Amino acid sequence: MRLFRVRSFSAATAGTLLFGAAFFALILCNVLFLTSVWDYSILRTAVAIVPAPLVAAVSAPIAGRLADRYGYRLVVVPGALSMVAAQLCFLRMGGEPAWLVEFLPGSVLAGLAIGFAFSALGAAGTQALPQAQFGAGSAVGATARQLGAVLGVAGLVAVLGEPAPAQALAAFDRAYVAILLVCLACAVVSLALGRRVPHPGAGTPLDVTVPAQGAGGQATVARRNATVRSQANAASGAE
Numbered sequence: 745m746r747l748f749r750v751r752s753f754s755a756a757t758a759g760t761l762l763f764g765a766a767f768f769a770l771i772l773c774n775v776l777f778l779t780s781v782w783d784y785s786i787l788r789t790a791v792a793i794v795p796a797p798l799v800a801a802v803s804a805p806i807a808g809r810l811a812d813r814y815g816y817r818l819v820v821v822p823g824a825l826s827m828v829a830a831q832l833c834f835l836r837m838g839g840e841p842a843w844l845v846e847f848l849p850g851s852v853l854a855g856l857a858i859g860f861a862f863s864a865l866g867a868a869g870t871q872a873l874p875q876a877q878f879g880a881g882s883a884v885g886a887t888a889r890q891l892g893a894v895l896g897v898a899g900l901v902a903v904l905g906e907p908a909p910a911q912a913l914a915a916f917d918r919a920y921v922a923i924l925l926v927c928l929a930c931a932v933v934s935l936a937l938g939r940r941v942p943h944p945g946a947g948t949p950l951d952v953t954v955p956a957q958g959a960g961g962q963a964t965v966a967r968r969n970a971t972v973r974s975q976a977n978a979a980s981g982a983e
């Protein structure tokens with residue numbers, strides 16, 4: 745539980761869970777919409793959803809460079825809001841297929857959101873931790889992402905239900921609104937992310953012995969280790 749005393753780590757973990765829920769729910773929701781409302785075939789549906797991952801793959805490296813320069817908050821929050829905008833586009837979809845005009849703009853915005861927010865949230869959590877806690881922090885982040893996937897898919901199924909054909913559009917509108925609200929919550933939580941600064945404990949072992957100069961033997965650098973620990977604790981409290 746010590747990890748969650750670091751504000752940036754807690755915010756990044758909560759943001760990962762929320763964005764993961766929205767992300768996995770949206771994937772399933774779009775596939776179901778295209779196949780059940782627009783009567784797309786499985787192959788045509790697969791081609792129709794390709795733009796989002798392509799945009800995510802292109803934008804993720806850009807998001808990483810921006811996060812290093814300006815901080816994770818200024819990358820994740822716009823990313824989450826881009827996902828909100830994507831849901832607004834999907835809410836405009838009608839019963840007649842209009843992929844280029846109605847589906848593609850939302851897919852592009854969703855891809856930008858994934859590339860900016862999802863890729864940066866994991867790094868935003870671990871960067872605030874000392875090196876000795878990187879492994880535990882990464883594991884917690886991965887767990888939050890998988891838990892978000894389970895909750896998102898389960899929530900989508902609960903919201904959609906089994907609507908009659910005449911009620912299908914209204915059911916999908918409810919689903920897109922639910923995803924929109926989760927993305928808004930992610931944006932709000934991500935405001936608590938700290939700035940991208942090197943952690944005093946990052947890259948510095950906490951217990952190091954070095955050969956002594958001159959007389960021989962080894963000297964334990966206890967004073968330096970104590971200084972590193974105090975700096976790490978102070979930084980953790982400040983996040």
